[in-house]
Amino acid sequence: MNTMNRRSFLKNTSWSFLGLAVSGSLLSACQRGTAAGKKIMPSASNLKYFWGDLHNHCNITYGHGDMRSAFEAAKGQLDFVSVTPHAMWPDIPGADDPRLKWVIDYHTGAFKRLREGGYEKYVAMTNEYNKEGEFLAFVGYEAHSMEHGDHVALNYDLDAPLVECTSIEDWKQKARGHKVFITPHHMGYQTGYRGYNWNFFTEGDQTPFVEMYSRHGLAESDQGDYNYLHDMGPRQWEGTIQCGLEQGKKFGIMGSTDQHAGYPGSYGDGRIGVLAESLTRDKIWDAMKNRHVCCATGDKINIDFRLNDAFPGDVVRGNSRRIYLNVEGGSCIDYIDIVKNRKCIARLSGPLLPEMPEGDMVRCKVKIDFGWNREEQYVHWQGKLSISKGTINAVEPCFRGAAFTSPQPGEPEFETKVNRIVSVTNKDTELDMYSSKNPNTTTPAMQAVILDVTMPKDGMITAEFNGKKFEHSLGELLEGSRSHFMIGWLSEAILFNRAMPESCFMVEHYMEDTEPERDTDYYYIRVRQRDQQWAWSSPIWVERT
Numbered sequence: 001m002n003t004m005n006r007r008s009f010l011k012n013t014s015w016s017f018l019g020l021a022v023s024g025s026l027l028s029a030c031q032r033g034t035a036a037g038k039k040i041m042p043s044a045s046n047l048k049y050f051w052g053d054l055h056n057h058c059n060i061t062y063g064h065g066d067m068r069s070a071f072e073a074a075k076g077q078l079d080f081v082s083v084t085p086h087a088m089w090p091d092i093p094g095a096d097d098p099r100l101k102w103v104i105d106y107h108t109g110a111f112k113r114l115r116e117g118g119y120e121k122y123v124a125m126t127n128e129y130n131k132e133g134e135f136l137a138f139v140g141y142e143a144h145s146m147e148h149g150d151h152v153a154l155n156y157d158l159d160a161p162l163v164e165c166t167s168i169e170d171w172k173q174k175a176r177g178h179k180v181f182i183t184p185h186h187m188g189y190q191t192g193y194r195g196y197n198w199n200f201f202t203e204g205d206q207t208p209f210v211e212m213y214s215r216h217g218l219a220e221s222d223q224g225d226y227n228y229l230h231d232m233g234p235r236q237w238e239g240t241i242q243c244g245l246e247q248g249k250k251f252g253i254m255g256s257t258d259q260h261a262g263y264p265g266s267y268g269d270g271r272i273g274v275l276a277e278s279l280t281r282d283k284i285w286d287a288m289k290n291r292h293v294c295c296a297t298g299d300k301i302n303i304d305f306r307l308n309d310a311f312p313g314d315v316v317r318g319n320s321r322r323i324y325l326n327v328e329g330g331s332c333i334d335y336i337d338i339v340k341n342r343k344c345i346a347r348l349s350g351p352l353l354p355e356m357p358e359g360d361m362v363r364c365k366v367k368i369d370f371g372w373n374r375e376e377q378y379v380h381w382q383g384k385l386s387i388s389k390g391t392i393n394a395v396e397p398c399f400r401g402a403a404f405t406s407p408q409p410g411e412p413e414f415e416t417k418v419n420r421i422v423s424v425t426n427k428d429t430e431l432d433m434y435s436s437k438n439p440n441t442t443t444p445a446m447q448a449v450i451l452d453v454t455m456p457k458d459g460m461i462t463a464e465f466n467g468k469k470f471e472h473s474l475g476e477l478l479e480g481s482r483s484h485f486m487i488g489w490l491s492e493a494i495l496f497n498r499a500m501p502e503s504c505f506m507v508e509h510y511m512e513d514t515e516p517e518r519d520t521d522y523y524y525i526r527v528r529q530r531d532q533q534w535a536w537s538s539p540i541w542v543e544r545t
Helices: 006-013 035-040 067-077 098-129 168-175 241-246 281-289 474-479
Strands: 016-019 023-027 048-053 086-088 139-143 151-155 180-184 209-214 252-255 271-276 293-296 302-307 315-317 321-328 333-340 343-349 361-372 379-387 391-398 420-424 428-435 447-456 460-465 468-473 482-485 492-496 506-513 520-529 534-537 540-543
Touching (some): 035 321, 067 391, 086 098, 098 139, 151 168, 168 180, 180 209, 209 293, 209 534, 302 534, 321 333, 321 520, 343 506, 361 379, 361 428, 379 447, 391 428, 428 447, 460 474, 460 492, 468 482, 468 492
Parallel strands (some): 086 139, 209 252, 252 293, 315 540
Antiparallel strands (some): 016 343, 023 506, 048 271, 139 151, 151 180, 252 271, 271 293, 293 534, 321 506, 333 520, 391 447, 420 428, 482 492
16 A cells, blocks of 8 residues: 555645544555555445536526526536526515515516426527536426425426425425436425425335525525625524434535526536436436535535445444545645534635645646726627646636626617637637626636646646737746736736645545434535635434444
8 A cells, every 4th residue: 555644644735634533544545455545445436426506596586697598608618507487476575565566576577487387498598508427407497485485496307397286395296207307405494484494204115305505695604705695684593404413304415606697507506416327317416416516616626525435315223334435636735624413523725825736747737817807898808828848738718697696677689698618628728708898896707728638847827819929938837827808906916826636635534433413313424615716515324223
């Protein structure tokens, strides 16, 4: 077994480890097949993550942006999508409240349009974009509920009908025997006001996962990042994920954008990762049914989390729990938490600043952002990124849609600007993007890509856009970020972010927990990057023997 010991690993990478009542080691490599390797390493797996957005909106009901543009935006950075119309609100309130008249009108008007030809148009376009093995499209639609919380019905069948319901529970009854997932979202609003009520949770194939994160905020707990700021009200404990887990509920954890500007997968707004063998309808559906899902805010952070060879979403038995973790982030990892029964039993902290890698030829991830300025008009970015030496391994899009969550009176007509990676070779990538000014000092509107490169430190990374050219060596970017205004101060700008070597975005960890606390304990992983992008695994449940 070729394993770097803990002291050597910490010295060379600046990672640190805090564990409570556990034993463990940080790994750099471990050979399968050896006696020690068989203990530490899980069985080989042919599963990989595929990424999608199963809850987002355009102007097919209420929202902004054309439906075809929404599908095109999804194809640009996702593996699968459901572009989601709003369909019904059985217990809509406010008939006698003049404050709510406009809200009622835009909802009921949208529901009517969907039933007057909109749904047929939507189903036809979903079928048009569905390409087995290339890009999957699913039929889904949303129902609001004051009592039960909002839910999305996701259908396996591409000709699924629009099912009317008198409540979410009625909807569930009508869905029995059909291949339909009914998923709650924005869980943490006040119960009775479209927040989730765990008393109505249906464990099993019908609701295998819940939506923990979207533009509404994060419902892991009533604390932490991404508070609820929408006019629907504050975040509270009763509907949150940890509240449900503490009640003994079993469910997978996912994210989707709930974006209302026709941009599925909008970077930073939420995504679902599905751990499956291949991008086929049956494999993706079965993986979702088995809770083999994860939640990410934006970056496609790959979390290989095993417990006694079980995958996230599984239930296993055993008092000795061998925990294996292998994470690849999109940028520098701030920390990784191993959560057991609401407690953090181990934290792996990444470096405050990435360590300069040894040697000349190195693998790094370099994110390049395009945006800023103070003008109302879009900036159209056309050009390419290139490297002088080495190889571009991959180009990861980080494309955002406009910052709409729900319509407001008097808003103008809106056209979705679809960003595209036009081409990729091992030396360059051509991009066609649109950025707008950041709407405030806390909401980003930049477009970006992440270059995954293997190249020498003296190799140059060049950006040629809109008649301007800027370049920096990889060595310069390993020392820190570099930015450039396109015209001058207060104009649009390009940011070459600090280059991130493998030592700061990849880590492998093994530990053992031999102390069962409950008849059934649950474990899950959460990863935070220094750029505020997050990811969470679904839990693994372990029964005491």
